Amino acid sequence: MTNHWIDLRNADCIMVIGSNAAENHPISFRWVTAAKERGAKLVSVDPRFTRTSSKADLYAPIRSGTDITFIGGLIRYILNDMQSLTPAERAKKYNLTYATQYTNAALIVNDGFEGWNDSRHPGLFVGFSGNSGAAPGKLGAYDKSNWNYANTTNPNVDTALVNNTWTDWTDLNPNCVLRLLWENYKDLTPDMVEDVTGCPQDTFLQVCQTYAATGAPGKAGTIMYAMGTTQHTYGTQNIRGYAIMQLLLGNIGVAGGGINALRGTSNVQGSTDMCLLSHILPGYLAVVDHTDQTFDDYIARNRASKLPVNPSGLAGDKSASWWWLSDEAQNYKKYLVSLLKAWWMDHATAGNGFCFDYLPKVTKGHDYTHIGTFEAMAQGVIKGMMVWGQNPAVGGPDSQGERHAMDNLEWLMVADLFETETAAFWKRPDPESADPTKRVDSSQINTEVFLLPAACSYEKQGSISNSGRWAQWRYKAITPIGQAKADLAIMDELMLKVKEKYAGETGPLADPINKLHWDYYTSGDYANEADPNAVAFEIHGYYVADKSPVKNFVSLATDGSTCCGNWLYSGMFTTDGRNRAKDRDPVDASLNQIGLYSNWSWCWPINRRIIYNRASVDFDGQPWDSEHPVIQYNGGWAGDVPDGGWAPINLAAAGEKYLPFIMQPEGVAHIWGPGRAEGPFPVVYEPWESPLDKNLVTGVANSDPTGKGTPGFNNPCCYVGNLEGWNKRGTPSQFPYVGMTYRVSEHWQAGQMTRNHPWLNELQPEVFAELGPELAAEKGIRNGDKIRVATARGYVLGVAIVTKRFRRMTIGGKSVDHIGVPWHWGFTGRSSAFHSSGNILTPHVGDANTTIPEYKTFLCNIEKA
């Protein structure tokens, strides 16, 4: 979240899209309800009418996977509205200072750039090189050399736009970002939106009017999104769509605004911060790839992409580009060196590149995400797996295929509270059998499985970082039951054992392990068990010489005098050693009590509760919204920790007028975002399995419905897995209905913790599939009937919920029905009556940028079982 949970109450309009917050983030509705009581409007955009929709002022149904069309249509509405107004009205209705000077809307792009609606390459931007040059698994790739500003170091701006003197699009430079954006979405008329998404035009227009109203200075609209947004082959671009809309409306950095990723578990934020992802090191530093032969190679590569780019023609004349402010303030390097020091301490010296060579290196372009890992497992590349707090046999896409891939493992370690489906994959239901109680022949599976009993969250202490980036310390309530141990204790024991095995050896494999700094024992309970407090202290960072805490990441150095496990968390401790994650001051001392509660726990970076908050004030440092001021300048900054302590633009000296988005090389936010794999703007693509035979927006036909995908119909850069043949693709003729998976309030993720709980099980005891009355009538399915939902990859048994909350849509003149299956259930523990898991249905395909699996849209069929 750019903002935080409590801040939702400051919104004037809340759009919940790609999320079912009321059900999956129930506590968030405390603040949504508070906002509604203030008069805020709640908009729910969802293929199905959910418990969130039940509380919404406006419910907009859309076909699963058509967010870009919906948001693109909204962006078009906003742009057309801006254009049609007189400059004076425009300035009243929209925060133009923000839209044109805090974003790259006015910057001029390279002449060579061509949009997707260029008839020479329909549906594709300039530079598509097809499958040649694409990384393994990717449908295609781009040569992005033309996706850049015309002037790469000092991009020019369109002065008519910045000065608000334009009346028609032709008044703007044809390569100005805002005009390119309009070109990108001009076809998404309300007619088109209805045709593609199924959302009735009048509903769509009501949403447009309601949400666009948050563009006025002093108004805030917020987006709550979750996996309904991200889990698509174009999930990243879905979020880009929200970001662009929010930037046009001046909604980022302000109280009650932002785009807020509602994390799927209590500590997902913390896990990504700490790099439980394959493409980063802790603190979002780039992972080392095979082209980084030396420490200097790596630094040079990243310096190049982080150098400040100073736009010319904006009120602000300086970009901070915090990562690499200047060659004197090379923060990126400080963070990496301090990280290497934390890991190899005394062995890491300037002379040996701070043990840079000990870092594992990835092969550039190779996919190391969940999907890529299971592809490699299916190919027999991966021989062993440790599964910690995960249950991929239920949670993974195409889970029959993934379970099958696990047959290739020589060993498998699972640390969990219960025997999960993953730990029991060798006695899974036989996918070939119509009888789900028939199990596979486990005599043919040679994997050795180790099931380690893990402590649950109440049995250990440590921090969790919530969606609002608040790191909150939690204490142990009870001692772990039986032989269960905290994850940290398990990891510690394991690492010490590995060290023992390598003891006495030298060489590139043994050295990183033997020399690893591993010292987390303290005293008391932690005399012989790793102390989470010691880990936290290392994450915060300290001076190597005397082990005294650094102040925060500003204190980190490139010379190896500091160590820091994660620069983002540097600042969590005070200089006298108090862990601020343990702070519990319930007093809200923020300006106008906007709910920052800055002394309750601690949040990164340096306790900034709303990031990009310099965008919440004008050039004089005064808040756009005086009712909800995040920060304010009165000779000094008051309120939240400002995003850089420099004086406001109007009050700063020339050469020090810093633009608000300090992490971006340009200092302004990205409406134009060339960093994404499939284009600088989101384009309407169809899901990998689409009920349509032609992309209604790009006009590209689904020319190869059984192949890997059609660039321009589908996302041209998405990841298409194979799983040794298990990832089959269904066609609309065999599988005419749009399927989707989701969660319910009553169960947690892959379900082990809740399915084994009688109180929760009582509430949602069985796998079910929801469908609308029209489809049910055609199929002769009555409410409560036992049904079978099938895709090209497998089938699920469950109970039918026939409900008017699912409605038939007309898409491109064709009737489209949705079927929804929650994915919590499996074949072990309680409530496994149907032995079915929703993810048996989902395909092994992923997003072009993150390879997050496509869980939300696929083709399926349904029949009475």
Added chain:
Amino acid sequence: MADKAILYDATKCTACRGCQVACKEWNDLPGELTTNRGTYENPPDLSANTWIKIRFTEVETTGDIRWLFTRRACMHCTDAACVEVCPTKALYHHEMGFVAYRRDLCSGCGYCVEACPFAVPKSGGNNLTGIRVANKCLFCEDRITNGEIPACVKTCPTGALVFGDRDDLVAEGRARVQSLKAEYPNAYLYGDTELGGLHVLYVLDDLPEVYGLPTNPKVPVAATAWQDVLQPIGWGLAGIAVVGLGLNYLIARRKVKVGSEEH
């Protein structure tokens, strides 16, 4: 002591059902083995082991679907049928106004189960042998008499449940309904006057019947007739019989004796 109440605002309820679980946790009630019956709603009804549940209702008006959620638990009536029928005074009005319940006094007669106009109390135990006790929401008497708020209220994330003095909550409920009326003309504060005033108040954005609540709940005549009518009649008839027979004995004995002497 001032009457206490719970205010349930259906417009704020997201049916997360944290209240259902919190109730079971605090009262140490076992989970029920349920099945999916084509709805999210479960268990099917209140029971001896389920004292609160959220009812899910889908309503379609002019093409727009609405998904309504209603709290089902003891309403803690002022004119409480269960209190009237309870032969052992296991059910009684607490000085804070709610209907308190002493399970150890329950004889298992089940009259409250049948008499309640909201069908709230449920018998648990063996119906065949009749060894059973009724169960229902206790208003967390143990918590509220120790300065805590009821478990369901405590856990409610959205503020749909509020606990406090009944007078305050009636005022709050009326104000809330007033503000809802602009958009929802049928908005209604249920429990303000029903059955002498309920100690669970409902803010509704529609008529009570839309939410499945009885429009004009009453203590059933049959529930009270046996105590109000039959009890006195029974005592009367039994008394007359005993007195009459006694009198007869005295008279008849004398006559029989006299008769035998005459012989």
Added chain:
Amino acid sequence: METIEAAEQKPKSTPFLHSLFGAPPTPGEPVVQRYSRTVRVLHWVNAVAWVVLIVTGLFLFVPQFGDAAVGGLSRLFHRIGAVVMVGWALIYVVGDPRSTWAGIKDAFKWGKCDLGWLVAAIPYYFFGKEESTIRIRGFSRTIEMPPQHHMNTGQKLWWLFVLGGGALMIITGALMWFFKDLISPGAFMWSAFFHDIGFIILLVFAFVHVYLSVFHPKMRGIFWSMWGGTISAEYASSHHKKWYDDVTEKEGSEPTKDE
């Protein structure tokens, strides 16, 4: 079956019991067999069940006795009592349908002597007069208890109450016990209401029954007929003349069936 015999096997009794229940026929006194063993067992089992039902019913019906019902044991005994009473009667009905039918028929067979009984009942029972004379303005009429069959009219009435009331109790009881979930709460409450009415009526008439068969001065000693099965010939001829005449005239043949 011998209907007149010497009372060789006098019920074992003590003076205390005699003072309580009246004296049984004296040894050697001519007696008439009135109730067969089957009937007597039926009666006493039912009597015990009846008492259990009344006592547990009182616990459940009368709030003042409610404490006694706590724990639910009274409900269990109430149910056991009901099962025994109904079950035992059913066994009898199934085991000897002819006698049952005859007995029921007797209760519904009303004649002139029954009208006479109704007229004479009050002076006879209440004032203990064998005969009385009513005189109104010169009109005078002597009322006399006419001779009765095996069952006199009062016994027929009692029997009718038992049949009708029993049916009411069985139906309403079964509704509340077995069909609770099928009937509406209202129907349940009304079942309870009529169960209660039946209870009150049967309770009152149970008092009358016990009073007449144990305490009433004119019928002292009749109690023992339900114990030993016989009554003195003298009692039989004075209280059930028609029946007595029948059995003595048709001695050796099948007598009027008991009951």
